[in-house]
Each structure stands twice: as C-alpha cells, then as structure tokens.
Amino acid sequence: MKNFQKDKWLVILFCVNLLLITGMVFQFVGLPQAQAQVQDHNYILIPGNLNMGKQIVWLIDLRTHQLTSCMYNFDNRTIDFGQIIDLTNQF
Numbered sequence: 001m002k003n004f005q006k007d008k009w010l011v012i013l014f015c016v017n018l019l020l021i022t023g024m025v026f027q028f029v030g031l032p033q034a035q036a037q038v039q040d041h042n043y044i045l046i047p048g049n050l051n052m053g054k055q056i057v058w059l060i061d062l063r064t065h066q067l068t069s070c071m072y073n074f075d076n077r078t079i080d081f082g083q084i085i086d087l088t089n090q091f
Helices: 002-029
Strands: 043-049 055-061 066-073 078-081
Touching: none
Parallel strands: none
Antiparallel strands: 043 055, 055 066, 066 078
C-alpha cells in the first residue's frame, strides 16, 4: 500500500514538473504571430456570398490599389473576373 502512495506522488510530481517545463518553454519560445499584409505585391482576398446563392471573392492589389472580383462559373468550369476598379480615385 505504501508503494502505491509513493508511486502516486511520483506521478503527480512528474506531471507538475512537466507543466512547469512546458510553461518555461512557451515563455522563451513564444507562439507564432500572424503578420499583416503590408509589403508590396500583396493581395487582400475578401470572400462573400451574393443574393443569387453564388460565392464571390473580391481581390485588392495593394501595389496598384485596384479592386476586382472573381466567381467560379460551374457551367464552363472557369473563373470569371469582374471589371477592375482603381481605388486611388475612390479614396
């Protein structure tokens, strides 16, 4: 019976030490952070739904400041792009 209690305490101490070591590792290593798209030649993609039940993706080119959209055409199995809008004149 005493061996069982000793084993129980050893397992508990091992788990506590494991948690402490994990906490120290995360303290020094840290978690990866998401980076915003702030470099040239990057794009912002904005998905959305249309009233017709179709899905659309708007694309903003951060280098040229242009906006366009694209939708998948199920009939032709192609991607249809919308007109290009220059955002520098809009804002």
